[in-house]
Amino acid sequence: MTTLVAPTPEAGSKPAQIMDAAGTLFLEHGYSAVSMDAVAKKANVSKATLYAHFGSKEELFRAMVACECANSVMAGIWDDAMRLPAADGLRLIGRTFVRFIASPKALGLYRMVLGEVLRQPQLAQAFYDSGPAETFQRARQFMSHMAERGELAITDCDLATHQFFGLLKANMHMKLLLCLSERPSDADLERFVDAAVDLFVKGYAPAGR
Amino acid sequence: MTTLVAPTPEAGSKPAQIMDAAGTLFLEHGYSAVSMDAVAKKANVSKATLYAHFGSKEELFRAMVACECANSVMAGIWDDAMRLPAADGLRLIGRTFVRFIASPKALGLYRMVLGEVLRQPQLAQAFYDSGPAETFQRARQFMSHMAERGELAITDCDLATHQFFGLLKANMHMKLLLCLSERPSDADLERFVDAAVDLFVKGYAPAGR
DNA sequence: GTCTATAAATGGATAGAC
């Protein structure tokens, strides 16, 4: 239950090797399909060593999820977005977000967390807090800011943020999660984001326009 | 690989008992956490009998998914929706859809399919075809119809349909999937749907309005 | 800390009687 290693262990160390191997294997095959033997083998470490650093398979899994969530791509865009006109800011947020959720890593992680939710409820909270929650909070601030500047006629910022991310995911996210379509090209993603922003901006256009 | 029993076995029969038990257990605990022993026990059937009807655990799983998908709530609404004004039709579709995806059964099924996608790719396709694909197709026809009637300025019906369902899911669906929020009340769902429809209708309002 | 070897349990699938 307790965490034995730091969220991001120093590169090259045994824990780092192990978490690296675990990340790859889990994301590729899913949680329960990966044995501790396989992890130990891939990490070039004995199983006993593995258990010396991570008390159980569940703990290794949680540590891996936390580590993957810790390095989000979304972190660096918010200051820029705030300074742009609404539509441009939304496009920047949208592009970054869509590229992220369409990445194999994010898809695999999401699939796996959902697959494990029922057996490890704490995991869902940890995942949400270290990933989506942060992004949502920032986006909400953006919406609030745009409402104050009079660029968007938003009354319920929570709702608007939900809606925007909903538009960005749409069925594309589902089809990617189900492995029913290839990752769209960047050009396709861009058109998709533009369409979402257009709809959103029209829907929240201030009255006098 | 081959299906041994009909998609919906006659009620009361052994296969029906088994699929019922499997459905409950799988949706509650997830695929790999449920043993064939547990299914047999819950179904009041010996394990050998179980294997006489379903060749393997995977096959039982696929049969269960197909059965759950076969009885969708979405089936009966389309004719009504087509006859209504755009906004009302969208609200009808939206309410039905949102109630469905917020149901414990749909959530559990979706979680499980995602958790198994990597190990059983055929499953994802089967799930999509027997569930979401049908709904999407119908909704697309609705959009096309409304565009023809001039009620909505839609040029790309696929895109618009994606967007509408995206708005209906939004973060609510994610939080429900992660078990991070209780099922919203029907009143909350209705307000949520109304907001989605409002945004959508504004965004696709014909020019002369 | 790290390894080899192994314990202990679980789970998927089957044999053979009725």
Added chain:
DNA sequence: GTCTATCCATTTATAGAC
């Protein structure tokens, strides 16, 4: 078709030497 009993592979976790 159904049951009881069992096989065999796999997997988590640990014991004990270095």
